[in-house]
Amino acid sequence: MHSKKLKQDINRRSFMKEACILAGGAALLGATVGSAVGAEIPRYTPIPSRWDDEVDIVIIGSGGAAAASAISAHEGGIKKILILEKAPFSGGASAISGGAMAASNSKLHLQEKNGIKDSEKLHYEDTIKAGEYKGHPELVKKLCYEAPNTINWMVDLGFEFRDKLMRLGGHSVPRGYNFVGSGPGMMRTAKKLLKEREITILLEHRVVDILRDGPRKGRVKGVKVDHRGKELNIKAKKAVIMAAGGFSANIAMRMKHDPTLNEKLGNTSTKYVTGDGIVMGKSIMSDTVDMDYIQSIPRSTPRGKLGKVAVETFWKIGQGAIDVNKKGKRFVNSLAKRAVESSFILKQEKPIFVIYDEKLKSKAGALSDDEYLKAIKRGRIIQGSTIEDLAKKAGINASALVGTIDEYNSYVDSGKDPVFGRPVLKVKIDKSPFYAIPSWTAVHYTMGGLVINTRTQVKDILDNIIPGFYAVGEVTGGVHGTCRLGSNALSEIWTFGRTAGKMAAAEKSWV
Numbered sequence: 001m002h003s004k005k006l007k008q009d010i011n012r013r014s015f016m017k018e019a020c021i022l023a024g025g026a027a028l029l030g031a032t033v034g035s036a037v038g039a040e041i042p043r044y045t046p047i048p049s050r051w052d053d054e055v056d057i058v059i060i061g062s063g064g065a066a067a068a069s070a071i072s073a074h075e076g077g078i079k080k081i082l083i084l085e086k087a088p089f090s091g092g093a094s095a096i097s098g099g100a101m102a103a104s105n106s107k108l109h110l111q112e113k114n115g116i117k118d119s120e121k122l123h124y125e126d127t128i129k130a131g132e133y134k135g136h137p138e139l140v141k142k143l144c145y146e147a148p149n150t151i152n153w154m155v156d157l158g159f160e161f162r163d164k165l166m167r168l169g170g171h172s173v174p175r176g177y178n179f180v181g182s183g184p185g186m187m188r189t190a191k192k193l194l195k196e197r198e199i200t201i202l203l204e205h206r207v208v209d210i211l212r213d214g215p216r217k218g219r220v221k222g223v224k225v226d227h228r229g230k231e232l233n234i235k236a237k238k239a240v241i242m243a244a245g246g247f248s249a250n251i252a253m254r255m256k257h258d259p260t261l262n263e264k265l266g267n268t269s270t271k272y273v274t275g276d277g278i279v280m281g282k283s284i285m286s287d288t289v290d291m292d293y294i295q296s297i298p299r300s301t302p303r304g305k306l307g308k309v310a311v312e313t314f315w316k317i318g319q320g321a322i323d324v325n326k327k328g329k330r331f332v333n334s335l336a337k338r339a340v341e342s343s344f345i346l347k348q349e350k351p352i353f354v355i356y357d358e359k360l361k362s363k364a365g366a367l368s369d370d371e372y373l374k375a376i377k378r379g380r381i382i383q384g385s386t387i388e389d390l391a392k393k394a395g396i397n398a399s400a401l402v403g404t405i406d407e408y409n410s411y412v413d414s415g416k417d418p419v420f421g422r423p424v425l426k427v428k429i430d431k432s433p434f435y436a437i438p439s440w441t442a443v444h445y446t447m448g449g450l451v452i453n454t455r456t457q458v459k460d461i462l463d464n465i466i467p468g469f470y471a472v473g474e475v476t477g478g479v480h481g482t483c484r485l486g487s488n489a490l491s492e493i494w495t496f497g498r499t500a501g502k503m504a505a506a507e508k509s510w511v
């Protein structure tokens with residue numbers, strides 16, 4: 001009893017703090033409707049006496065988690081599904097993502113075709129280990145064991161994947177499936193599927209409150225929306241699905257949980273991922289978990305963004321490229337998990353460089369030959385005829401870089417990296433021309449968020465399920481532990497979104 005009360009008090013205090021942080025963000029974004037998100041003290045908003053609209057399922061946010069939920073709910077026979085998006089465009093972080101999605105196998109048999117031995121168990125072991133065993137085992141299991149079937153579902157729906165797998169840090173084998181057209185391609189297909197199913201997305205509709213019977217009990221019945229200053233109450237007869245993404249763009253909120261992540265660090269996502277879903281959830285007593293685990297990504301652009309050239313660095317590192325600093329020295333196992341790599345990058349002088357040769361350039365990657373030429377022309381990728389030439393053009397210590405490459409090539413011969421213990425030492429860096437991509441690190445992903453179970457039902461601070469309320473994607477916590485592995489987020493949003501849609505469709509209408 002005592003510990004329950006304590007947990008209640010702690011959670012109440014922390015949601016007060018968070019709402020104040022959000023209040024600042026809401027003011028900046030010009031919210032005018034009184035609400036949990038915009039209020040100075042989070043407050044419960046009672047069920048309104050009048051509704052402006054009614055649907056079966058309301059989905060908050062329009063990224064991949066929302067799309068998966070909507071498509072799956074439609075498969076469950078639901079016709080009136082409404083997606084509400086606060087930005088003037090749809091797609092969220094999902095639409096600017098690299099489009100890598102982890103799965104240990106699928107009906108496309110890419111692992112088998114590429115001679116790779118993989119399994120759900122190995123994917124699970126890599127994921128839970130990367131998260132330092134803090135990921136909830138049942139949620140991690142769901143992610144890894146259901147991912148192959150999720151890919152199969154998506155193939156049947158018409159999503160297209162490239163035939164090459166990517167190997168990202170922390171995965172012990174290549175298992176990154178790649179959408180044709182990367183993240184934008186993935187969301188173009190998703191949007192087409194939503195359109196075919198006549199599922200509406202309303203832009204500039206910022207959800208500001210979850211409407212529940214009582215602050216701590218009862219059912220979720222709808223949402224309150226701010227549409228350009230006009231308040232709308234929308235009834236959700238079956239369920240509300242929260243898919244509002246993470247909080248990497250909310251500097252105050254991320255500094256509350258990790259004071260080192262100040263305004264000096266860029267954010268690779270859009271400015272709209274400000275943690276609204278977490279604050280709204282808290283205003284109806286939803287529990288949160290893992291809020292202190294915030295991920296910076298190794299190899300953003302020096303300005304802290306991602307883009308095709310940054311994604312190219314991930315392809316090349318997986319194939320054998322190395323990271324060096326301005327002194328021309330390696331400083332990390334380039335295939336370590338993100339938290340490790342980022343912490344080592346932050347100890348170097350800005351920028352660091354990804355170095356590779358023509359052999360690696362011609363392997364599968366994110367850029368076409370034409371895009372390479374353009375990136376070289378604008379200095380985003382540096383090309384040199386020799387290692388010395390490359391080093392001079394990039395501003396790297398030339399004699400040190402020559403020594404580093406010689407040493408690295410000798411490790412390829414011996415099959416062992418005695419200094420950093422990097423695996424994958426198959427390809428020497430020895431064929432002209434040589435390439436360098438200047439890189440840095442930036443806030444990328446927030447592992448914490450609303451507490452859910454494997455059915456994507458949101459739990460309250462007393463561990464009860466909140467009826468009619470589901471959450472999916474980066475707004476949730478507990479799936480990745482302390483460190484999300486690259487490509488696991490897309491597996492998560494499509495797998496858990498599919499479940500949320502199914503669950504919401506099966507809910508009894510409260511009307």
Ligand SMILES: Cc1cc2nc3c(=O)[nH]c(=O)nc-3n(C[C@H](O)[C@H](O)[C@H](O)COP(=O)(O)OP(=O)(O)OC[C@H]3O[C@@H](n4cnc5c(N)ncnc54)[C@H](O)[C@@H]3O)c2cc1C
Nearest residue numbers: 061063065092093094098099100207245473474487489490
């Ligand atoms: C540049 C980049 C590259 C990435 N590449 C990969 C990759 O290759 N593989 C991988 O696995 N992961 C990748 N990730 C991570 C992954 O893309 C995200 O974690 C995932 O797409 C999140 O999906 P989501 O649907 O939960 O949220 P999002 O796609 O961010 O969608 C959330 C939406 O909710 C909206 N919203 C927020 N608050 C409100 C509100 N109050 N009312 C209405 N709408 C609201 C937001 O505007 C946004 O559109 C990448 C992330 C970034 C930023």
